[in-house]
Amino acid sequence: xxxxxxxxxxxWWADLRILKSLxxxxxxxxxxxxxxxxxxxxxxxxxxxxxxxxxxxxxxIPGIIALTAMNASFNGAGMKLxxxxxxxxxxxxxxxSPISSLSIILGKSLxxxxxxxxxxxxxxxxxxxISSTRITPLFGLTLLxxxxxxxxxxVLAALLAKSHQDMATFSSLILTPMTFLGGTFFSLRDLPGxxxxxxxxxxxxxxxxxxxxxxxGRSFPWASFLVLLAFGIAFFLVCLSVLKRSSV
Amino acid sequence: xxxxxxxxKVYGDIRAVEDLNLEVRPGEIFGFLGPNGxxxxxxxxxLTTLTKPTSGNAWIGGFDVVSQPQEVKKMFxxxxxxxxxxxxxxxxxxxxxxxxxxxxxxxxxxKRIAELLDYVGLAKQAERRIGELSxxxxxxxxxxxxxxxxxxxxxxxxxxxxxxxxxRRRIWELIRRLNSEGATIFLTTHYIEEAEAxxxxxxIIHRGRLIALGSPLELRLRLGLAAVxxxxxxxxxxxxxxxxxxxxxxxxxxxxxVKMIVVRDSNLExxxxxxxGRKVEDGEDTEG
Ligand SMILES: Nc1ncnc2c1ncn2[C@@H]1O[C@H](COP(=O)(O)OP(=O)(O)OP(=O)(O)O)[C@@H](O)[C@H]1O
Ligand SMILES: [Mg+2]
Numbered sequence: 001x002x003x004x005x006x007x008x009x010x011x012w013w014a015d016l017r018i019l020k021s022l023x024x025x026x027x028x029x030x031x032x033x034x035x036x037x038x039x040x041x042x043x044x045x046x047x048x049x050x051x052x053x054x055x056x057x058x059x060x061i062p063g064i065i066a067l068t069a070m071n072a073s074f075n076g077a078g079m080k081l082x083x084x085x086x087x088x089x090x091x092x093x094x095x096x097s098p099i100s101s102l103s104i105i106l107g108k109s110l111x112x113x114x115x116x117x118x119x120x121x122x123x124x125x126x127x128x129x130i131s132s133t134r135i136t137p138l139f140g141l142t143l144l145x146x147x148x149x150x151x152x153x154x155v156l157a158a159l160l161a162k163s164h165q166d167m168a169t170f171s172s173l174i175l176t177p178m179t180f181l182g183g184t185f186f187s188l189r190d191l192p193g194x195x196x197x198x199x200x201x202x203x204x205x206x207x208x209x210x211x212x213x214x215x216x217g218r219s220f221p222w223a224s225f226l227v228l229l230a231f232g233i234a235f236f237l238v239c240l241s242v243l244k245r246s247s248v
Numbered sequence: 249x250x251x252x253x254x255x256x257k258v259y260g261d262i263r264a265v266e267d268l269n270l271e272v273r274p275g276e277i278f279g280f281l282g283p284n285g286x287x288x289x290x291x292x293x294x295l296t297t298l299t300k301p302t303s304g305n306a307w308i309g310g311f312d313v314v315s316q317p318q319e320v321k322k323m324f325x326x327x328x329x330x331x332x333x334x335x336x337x338x339x340x341x342x343x344x345x346x347x348x349x350x351x352x353x354x355x356x357x358x359k360r361i362a363e364l365l366d367y368v369g370l371a372k373q374a375e376r377r378i379g380e381l382s383x384x385x386x387x388x389x390x391x392x393x394x395x396x397x398x399x400x401x402x403x404x405x406x407x408x409x410x411x412x413x414x415x416r417r418r419i420w421e422l423i424r425r426l427n428s429e430g431a432t433i434f435l436t437t438h439y440i441e442e443a444e445a446x447x448x449x450x451x452i453i454h455r456g457r458l459i460a461l462g463s464p465l466e467l468r469l470r471l472g473l474a475a476v477x478x479x480x481x482x483x484x485x486x487x488x489x490x491x492x493x494x495x496x497x498x499x500x501x502x503x504x505x506v507k508m509i510v511v512r513d514s515n516l517e518x519x520x521x522x523x524x525g526r527k528v529e530d531g532e533d534t535e536g
Pocket of ligand 1: 259262263264282283284285286287288289290291329438
């Protein structure tokens with residue numbers, strides 16, 4: 001167990017070194033789109049609108065936090081691994097080191113988790129300044145789980161990708177629909193039943209629900225939390241099995 | 249140190265490695281010589297656990313590469329044919345990552361990395377990013393990295409490909425030095441001079457099959473140590489003789505219409521051509 005964690009840290013360490021040299025640029029570029037969403041939807045479109053008794057801006061901020069965590073985690077873990085595997089080819093070096101597959105998956109996800117937490121916390125700070133969003137321990141826990149879940153998803157995509165193009169395809173087929181339909185910008189409550197059911201297959205929906213409930217002081221949707229957890233565990237397990245079968 | 253038994257790897261209908269039976273002895277420099285596509289890299293990938301064999305077995309230091317990968321991974325250091333470096337890291341960071349992965353403690357790490365960078369002549373480049381280095385420097389980083397955990401076996405896949413003559417000699421020197429300090433070396437090459445200059449024993453691989461095995465001298469002895477090239481009807485003809493004297497006697501017996509006569513020492517290229525009917529550096533050589 002100690003060895004697994006230590007080896008995961010070693011894998012993480014290299015990506016941390018890289019992040020250290022460009023974290024400011026990373027923060028600024030990753031905050032651009034959530035801030036634009038906030039301006040366009042929060043202030044522009046949503047001014048004067050109320051949803052379920054709260055102003056639209058209060059409604060949309062926790063959603064954008066979930067969205068931001070998703071994108072930063074997925075890309076933070078997935079893009080680097082994709083480059084490591086297909087372009088630098090240095091992922092082979094990890095595979096030839098005496099460390100377990102578990103450590104490789106965990107280590108390669110942690111950079112996504114960190115990046116996700118960095119950007120979403122920075123956005124949260126903006127949110128706190130302009131709204132009465134509440135942060136609670138459960139809020140923090142959900143955010144952490146969101147980052148892990150989407151980091152594992154990023155690692156999985158990168159392990160399956162056969163080219164850089166594959167990563168982009170994955171992004172536009174999976175992440176883009178979640179961005180616009182994942183419960184960030186509007187409430188799913190009044191949608192027709194069949195559509196609601198389909199949308200609930202998206203992990204982001206559950207993450208937004210949990211974060212929003214905590215931020216607005218409503219009762220916590222434990223079922224959604226468990227679904228998000230199940231997604232995270234599933235992505236992780238599939239990563240492991242893909243890695244174990246990957247040697248051709 | 250390395251043993252393979254009927255090792256076979258099939259990709260679709262390409263037999264990349266076929267029934268390979270090989271034994272690399274502790275302490276030797278063993279060269280795997282073959283043209284492009286012969287199956288050299290595939291063999292190294294199987295030995296380093298990156299690829300699973302279709303059938304057959306391979307052991308490193310007595311450990312099975314398929315069923316005991318973790319033990320095997322501790323035994324070898326490898327320099328792959330392609331660059332495999334994170335270009336965003338510095339030279340020192342690349343070394344440190346590898347040292348961490350092999351469980352070296354922080355004091356040992358610092359000492360070992362400094363020592364190795366010195367060894368490959370890169371001490372001054374330690375803080376530079378990989379992306380800024382020349383090809384030869386990158387290759388030396390890879391060699392230094394492969395050595396970090398004091399491996400008893402070093403696997404080198406075309407260690408000098410693409411390097412200029414000087415850089416190549418530098419790597420050769422390094423290989424000899426490592427070998428004299430006790431490391432077993434398994435290297436692949438398609439350079440005849442490299443195999444002749446470095447290797448105690450050479451295995452010639454062609455279309456996935458081992459077609460000859462022995463020291464460079466043994467292999468040449470089978471053919472004859474002296475070669476005669478003659479030009480007749482616009483074609484070069486080769487004949488081999490046990491000694492220069494016999495070769496010279498043959499030349500003197502030739503009729504006057506035979507032109508452009510060269511008498512020289514035979515080499516591994518001749519061995520290869522005689523065995524396969526083609527040249528080692530003749531490019532792509534897939535089956536069929
Ligand atoms: N992943 C793969 N999928 C399909 N075929 C492959 C794969 N890897 C190698 N091959 C085929 O196996 C054969 C042996 O390739 P290998 O890379 O082992 O040759 P090599 O001796 O290293 O050649 P080179 O000198 O060019 O490096 C080739 O015909 C190659 O096309
Ligand atoms: Mg090769």
